[in-house]
Amino acid sequence: MKILLNSLAEPTRWNIVELLKKGPLAVGEIAEELGLRQPQVSKHLKVLSEAGIVAVHPIANRRVYQLNPEPFQELQEWAESYRHLWEERFDRLDDYLMKVEKRGEKEK
Amino acid sequence: MKILLNSLAEPTRWNIVELLKKGPLAVGEIAEELGLRQPQVSKHLKVLSEAGIVAVHPIANRRVYQLNPEPFQELQEWAESYRHLWEERFDRLDDYLMKVEKRGEKEK
DNA sequence: AATTAATACTTCTTTACAGGAATATTCCTC
DNA sequence: GAGGAATATTCCTGTAAAGAAGTATTAATT
Known part of the structure; x- marks a missing residue:
């Protein structure tokens, strides 16, 4: 639970989560939508992933991220x-x- | 909402909140219960207070902290x-x- | 197989913030 | 009003983590 809260507390990650609420997106799309650099997005997604908040679906050479409902x-x-x-x-x-x-x- | 999450994310503050769940407590009691120094507790309570998570009730020279339900x-x-x-x-x-x-x- | 697009992984710098110790403030009690 | 609790504030230091920029990796297309 602490990990969950901590992951959501960071403003950028919170923005990512709110964005993914509307539906799954690839890394590049998230970066563009939020005006962030791709490496930062990947880093934040890693944190969110380790907290079990998002799941990855590799599609071609893209990686589509989606929210997990459980957390x-x-x-x-x-x-x-x-x-x-x-x-x-x-x-x-x-x-x-x-x-x-x-x-x-x-x-x- | 971001402020709320951020306040709860910190482990010590989370512990304080979980402790106050059982009922209101004075600063010194919180410190003793969690094995913390008084100044740190006051500091964390200030953050929680500014986030609207706790309310203060001054009683004599003690200050009793209580959880707010709204957050x-x-x-x-x-x-x-x-x-x-x-x-x-x-x-x-x-x-x-x-x-x-x-x-x-x-x-x- | 070579090239290109998409994403992940470094390394570095910088900032935010928690903890420690000392001090200040407030409010009782005598 | 002086002394003493209880609590808040301040200053300092260390550390964890976010941002920037470059590099490595993976996969698809030709």
Whole structure:
């Protein structure tokens, strides 16, 4: 999960991912679309690939990159695990305050 | 969104967030729990705060930090926007291949 | 087989940022 | 208001990683 987040955090890689959201593209197309140099794109794609975010499909002498669905599903589930914050927010703070109070009494 | 991802990507900050998931905590408690020095914790909390991920509640001379729900909701929705990848995956690759074919013919 | 296009792999430089240590600030308590 | 916690800020150093430019590799076409 940390690797996943780290890979997506870099702005250029994020742009690549957002671009691939519309559909698979070859390296050169990505470079042109985003105004980047080809080597940088390849490097970023390597990172994304190692994080399992993209998959490669060699077609002739091109390499077509495509998004994998799994990481995004994983990310969604992780964010979803914070759903309880919606409701319990204030209760939690109150709980904490009461704990602090009690601890203060003990220490006296 | 980029700022949000970037803030969560850093391992220590991710640990802090995972810790705060269980409930609000003061700076010193976070430091102790994670075996970190107080200044680093404050620094990371500042980043998290500027990203809107945490909120502060000053209590006496302590500062209690708590997770904000919104960023996680936002993150979940963003990941959800990639849901179409689940189904359309192979269709998209086929589409791309057909586009490439057609383009090849044109250029001749 | 030679040439060319597309992509990956170096090497180098530079920048961003995390950690460490010391210091400053804030806010209680006496 | 002085002393002491708890927390924030500052300055420094080291390091990881992104960008640039050149080079190597792979594959297709003739």
